[in-house]
Amino acid sequence: MSAAALSGCETVAPAGATGISVDAHGRPVIVFALCNDHVDGATIYRDRTNGDPLGQDSVSVREWDAAAPVTPATATSAELNTAAPSRSWRSVGGEEPLRPGLRYVAYGWTRDNTWYTGHVEFALDHLSALKPGQVLTQTYVEATDDYVDTVQSYVQFASEACA
Known part of the structure; x- marks a missing residue:
C-alpha cells in the first residue's frame, strides 16, 4: 500500500x-497510534490466492466500523480484538477466517x-512469538x-508513530 492513495x-x-x-x-x-484527526473503521485484507476470483489483486477478509471515531485521545483504548471485538467495534460484511501461511494487512480508515x-503486515505463524502488550509493526x-518486522511495547509504538 502506498503512503498516499487517491x-x-x-x-x-x-x-x-x-x-x-x-x-x-x-x-x-x-492497535492504533493516532497522531491527528481520527479513523472510523478497520480492514484486514490479503493477497489473492489461486482459489479467488480473477481480477482481484487483494481480498478483503474482515472489516469493522468503530462505534465512535478513534482519535488520538481514545487510541490506547480502541484496540480491536479480531476474534472477540468489544462493543466499540461492529463487524461489517462477511468474515473469512484467518489462516496460517497467508500474509495479511491491517489498517484504519475514515468513511469519507x-x-x-x-x-501493518502479519501472518498468524509469526504472532505466536508475541506477548500481550507487544506490538508488531x-x-x-x-x-x-526493505521493511523488517519490529516488536515493541505499545508506548514505543505510539511514540515512534507520531514522532
Whole structure:
C-alpha cells in the first residue's frame, strides 16, 4: 500500500499507524497510534490466492466500523480484538477466517476517505512469538531498501508513530 492513495482528486492523508498485538489467547488484536484527526473503521485484507476470483489483486477478509471515531485521545483504548471485538467495534460484511501461511494487512480508515493509518503486515505463524502488550509493526531500513518486522511495547509504538 502506498503512503498516499487517491480518492477522486483528493489525496488520503496519514493520521497515524496500525500495529498488531495478541490477546491472552494469542489471537490477533489490531492497535492504533493516532497522531491527528481520527479513523472510523478497520480492514484486514490479503493477497489473492489461486482459489479467488480473477481480477482481484487483494481480498478483503474482515472489516469493522468503530462505534465512535478513534482519535488520538481514545487510541490506547480502541484496540480491536479480531476474534472477540468489544462493543466499540461492529463487524461489517462477511468474515473469512484467518489462516496460517497467508500474509495479511491491517489498517484504519475514515468513511469519507480523508484519513488512514499506515498498515501493518502479519501472518498468524509469526504472532505466536508475541506477548500481550507487544506490538508488531514494520520498520523501513534504508540501507537495504526493505521493511523488517519490529516488536515493541505499545508506548514505543505510539511514540515512534507520531514522532
